[in-house]
Amino acid sequence: MFKKALVMILAGGQGERLYPLTKDRAKPAVPFGGIYRIIDFTLSNCINSGLRKICVLTQYKSYSLDRHLRIGWNIFNNELDEFIENIPPQKRISDMWYQGTADAVYQNIYVLERERPEKVLILAGDHIYKMDYRELIEFHETNNADLTVPCIEVPIKEASRFGVMSIDNEQQIVEFNEKPASPKPIQSNPEMALVSMGIYLFNTQVLVKRVIEDTKRDTIHDFGKNIIPSMINKDRVFAFIFRDKNNKAVKYWRDIGTIDAYWEANMDLVQVDPIFNLYDNNWPIRTYHEQLSPAKTVFTELFPGGRCGTVLDSLVSNGCIISGARVERSILSPNVRIDNYSEVFDSILMAGVRIGKNVKIRKAIIDKSVIVPDGKHIGYNLEADAKQFIISEKGVVVAHKEMPLL
Numbered sequence: 393m394f395k396k397a398l399v400m401i402l403a404g405g406q407g408e409r410l411y412p413l414t415k416d417r418a419k420p421a422v423p424f425g426g427i428y429r430i431i432d433f434t435l436s437n438c439i440n441s442g443l444r445k446i447c448v449l450t451q452y453k454s455y456s457l458d459r460h461l462r463i464g465w466n467i468f469n470n471e472l473d474e475f476i477e478n479i480p481p482q483k484r485i486s487d488m489w490y491q492g493t494a495d496a497v498y499q500n501i502y503v504l505e506r507e508r509p510e511k512v513l514i515l516a517g518d519h520i521y522k523m524d525y526r527e528l529i530e531f532h533e534t535n536n537a538d539l540t541v542p543c544i545e546v547p548i549k550e551a552s553r554f555g556v557m558s559i560d561n562e563q564q565i566v567e568f569n570e571k572p573a574s575p576k577p578i579q580s581n582p583e584m585a586l587v588s589m590g591i592y593l594f595n596t597q598v599l600v601k602r603v604i605e606d607t608k609r610d611t612i613h614d615f616g617k618n619i620i621p622s623m624i625n626k627d628r629v630f631a632f633i634f635r636d637k638n639n640k641a642v643k644y645w646r647d648i649g650t651i652d653a654y655w656e657a658n659m660d661l662v663q664v665d666p667i668f669n670l671y672d673n674n675w676p677i678r679t680y681h682e683q684l685s686p687a688k689t690v691f692t693e694l695f696p697g698g699r700c701g702t703v704l705d706s707l708v709s710n711g712c713i714i715s716g717a718r719v720e721r722s723i724l725s726p727n728v729r730i731d732n733y734s735e736v737f738d739s740i741l742m743a744g745v746r747i748g749k750n751v752k753i754r755k756a757i758i759d760k761s762v763i764v765p766d767g768k769h770i771g772y773n774l775e776a777d778a779k780q781f782i783i784s785e786k787g788v789v790v791a792h793k794e795m796p797l798l
C-alpha cells in the first residue's frame with residue numbers, strides 16, 4: 393500500500409515573513425532546535441511512516457537545502473526503489489517558475505507519469521509536527537476518498553491564517569475557505585475553528601485532472617485557494633482529524649511562518665517538560681550531524697567576581713564552549729563560542745556564532761557566523777536595536793547571517 397504512494401514536498405516558497413532568516417536560504421533549510429533544519433521534521437515523518445519515494449520541489453535560494461539533503465539524507469537504496477529527489481523548476485510545460493502550490497505539481501506531472509503512483513501525498517516542508525502518514529492513507533482508502541485533508545482545531549482568532557473547513561458527520565468536507573477574514577467556528581465550540589494542516593493526499597488520477605483544469609482558469613494555482621474549493625461539490629473530499637505522535641496532552645503542530653512563531657516554537661523546546669518531544673526513540677527526528685567535539689563549559693570561580701560557565705534550561709549542540717558565561721532558556725547550534733562574563737537569555741544562537749566578553753543578549757536570534765563584539769548589548773533597548781537589526785512584532789531582535797557588528 394505505502395510503496396504505491398509518492399511524496400511531494402513543497403519547498404519552493406520565498407519565506408518572506410521569516411526574513412532575514414531566509415535572506416540566503418530557503419525556509420525549509422532554516423535551522424531549528426540547534427541541530428535540525430525545518431524540513432527534517434517532515435522528512436522524519438515520511439521515514440517513520442515507511443514512505444521512501446520522495447520528491448522535494450525546490451525553487452528560491454535552494455543551495456543550503458540542496459546541500460543538506462545531499463549530505464544528510466543520502467540514506468535511500470535505489471535498488472529497492474527508494475529515493476529522495478530535488479526537483480527545481482524544469483520548464484518542461486511552462487517558461488515560468490512555479491506560480492503556486494498546484495502549479496508546482498502541474499509542472500512535474502512527468503514525474504507522476506514516470507513513477508505511476510496510486511496516491512500522491514503533498515506535504516509542506518516548513519511545519520513542525522509528528523504524524524504517521526500510514527494512518528492518513530488507511531483513512532483515505534477506507535472512505536474511498538479522492539482527496540483527504542488532515543486538519544486540527546485552532547483558536548478562532550488564529551484561524552484566518554489557514555484554510556478553514558466545515559465537515560459533516562462522516563468527516564466529508566462540505567465547505568472550505570482559504571484564509572477567510574471571518575473564520576467559521578466549529579458548531580460544538582464557537583471559540584475554535586477546524587483548519588487545514590497544508591497536507592493533501594490525492595488519488596493520482598484525480599490530482600492530475602484537477603491541476604490540469606486549474607491551468608485553464610485565471611487563478612493563483614493554489615491548492616487551498618483554488619483546487620480544494622473547486623472539488624467540494626464534485627469529488628469525495630474528506631477531513632482527517634490529526635492524530636499526534638508527539639505523545640503529549642495537547643496536539644502539537646506549528647506553522648513557523650513568522651519570526652515570532654519561529655522563536656516561540658524554539659522556546660517550546662527548552663521548557664522543563666517540553667511540549668514538543670525530541671527524545672522519543674519510537675519516533676526519532678533525523679538530521680545530518682557534523683563530526684564535532686562534545687560541548688563543554690569552563691571556569692568555576694566561585695569567589696565574588698569570578699568566572700563561571702553556567703547553562704540552565706537550554707539546548708547546547710556539539711562543538712559549543714561556554715567560557716565563564718551564563719546561558720539560560722536558549723538554544724545553541726554547533727560551534728558556538730561564548731566568552732567571559734557574557735549572558736545569553738531566551739535566545740537562539742546559530743552555528744558558528746562568536747560572543748565576545750561582557751556581552752548581554754536577550755530574546756534574540758543571532759544567525760550563522762555572526763561575531764558579537766565585546767560589551768555589546770542586544771535586546772535591552774529595542775529603539776537602539778532597531779537602527780541595526782530587524783525587530784519582530786513581539787520584540788524579537790534578529791541579527792542576520794554573517795552580519796558585521798564590529
